[in-house]
Amino acid sequence: MLALAAHAETVLIANEPGPNRGVRAEAVSFIADQIAERTGGEVRVDQNWGGALFKTNAALESLSTGVGDMGVIIGAYAASEFPELQMAGLQLKAAHPWVMMQAVYELFTTNEQLQARLDEMNLEYISTFSLSPGIMACSGEGIRSLDNVPGTKFAHTGASTDIFGELGGNLVSMPIYDVYQGMETGLVECSVTYAYYAVATKLNELVDTVTDMRFGSLASLGTFMNKDTFEMLTPEQQEIVKQIGRDTINFYGERLITADEKAMETLNTGEDAVEFVELTDAEYEKMTEMAQPSIEKWKADMSAVGMDGDAMLEEFLQLVDKWTQVMETEGLPWDRS
Template identity: 40%
Template sequence: MKPHKIKRIALSAAAICLAAATAVSAETKLILGEAGPNRGARAAALQHFVDEVTARTDGEVVIDVQWGGALFKANAAVGSIADGVADLGTIISVYFPQEMVGYGIADLPVVNADAWVGMRATDDLMRSSDTIQANLANQNLVYLGTFTTSAVNIGCKDVAIRTVDDINGLKIRGVGAYGDTFRDFGANMVPMSIYDAYQGLDTGLLDCSQGYSYAVGALKQEEVMTSYTLLNWGQVGALGVFMNKDVYDGLDPAIQAAMADAGVAMADKLGELITADNAAAVEKMLMAGVEVIELSTAERDKLVVQGAQYVDAWVERASGVGIDGSALLAEYETLLAKYAEERDTQGYPWTR
């Protein structure tokens, strides 16, 4: 081979290597820790967030999701993200009642049964509250987007809850302020995970289990239930994606904005998926012969009134970390009304 051809080939190879190095350096790869498995509506919504970030940054940001607690378990998420074990990840507020007290507002037993309305109100609050953002910043965290488990309901075997008086004496699996309210109405609370509730109902260890429609369907609990009461009460919505603030602050503002937009889109996607899954699960229950009961507004309001003490307790807890809980609660209720009106006048985003 002639010397000038060898030189030209060498220069071309160098140019290719330089171009590749430039492309690699332009790409930002982030690691996301998720304690749950890569299946179900929430996982699909999280993947939607990941894909949206890449699309909205024209491929500049790529997120590698480590599923199933590969990097950290759910009860270690706050410290792991803040310390940089992952660049970002999912935090479930109930594991961190003090650190995530502001976010915990989405778990309160207020009238808030619509998954999309609840998520968008929570998302709006988390982005607009300077106090919450400052509290998170002190923990080296930044909020990016929210999920929900959707409306809290209750399924039973060989009994039915048609009024709050029917709760008295029942063996119930319940969690959070919702479970505490069931206890106030005379329930005998049984500590058990939702994943063990099938066996609990089947063997008689439980009369009823607090849960969510799509979870009943996913866990096939309709096979051991005879009744399912739609409470039209509230939901557990304080779980979402947060980012290490040091890493976030190092990103270009345009990328930060793209991640925020992807976070809003994530709530819309989960709203679409979980609304469909809940409807399908209720239909599955009906086909299995389960009696589906809708609690009356008057009976539901008794739950709300009784649960108000747990809302008050949250306000006091928030005040303990410098957050005006009363003001935040009023803002949250205003946002719930705002997005409920948007739903009623414009429909859900995926139906427009």
């Protein structure tokens, strides 16, 4: 009987590129715990942290080929191969993190062309993680004006940083998980980061100034499963996994907002409080213009994989408007009575 029970158990080998701390780690653990609980232990997750199974830039290929069964893919590190995911990593329009996640979720689960692309890549979409609005964290004097950008060493962690390359900054390519070491050693001076993440990783201890970039929330991080693995699950187990993906948006969204508010307090008034800087309105307008080359490059990447970037962008922005309306009329799920 023990042998039969062991044989019936399905173990999903999962990979998370980040450390086992912070709100996304809580959400990753939530997914794993809920899968085990709701399947009655028939399916469980063997979770690897810190990219132990495969590194960030290998996530797409590793999940497609079955090196891992489940894990997080970050759009910035698969921009040319998986531009659909990177779309939510562009500076398009300001939206609440929960809204961004709902819009991405609906797009990935209803758009037929995107479903066909996922089949081609042998992936099953599970859920999405959003980021709070990006801030520019710097050691030393930092970015007090766009005139400070030329020659400054920026950690190039995603499309948002492309703006500073357009303005003459020195971009040093690295995953966001390496920024602490990069800033500690002087390899980089500045990095786009997020309040909750800066505090969770103790990056704030190295930071002297934070410049408000007026960036919107990004949602180009997704949890995916190898499709062959997903199809080996029973129909009931498949539906459980899908429902957990839907539930994760609310679970993570509430914790993200709470953690970000708390982190901003730490950055403002904590032992390692930093100086906050704002740019001029004209400089913010210039940054919006500087984001256009990244959007055009994304459209070219979409065309290269046979997708209509303009059409998908239009659909996505309509979904952002739809879910913004839901939030404004019904409130956020955790605030509803």
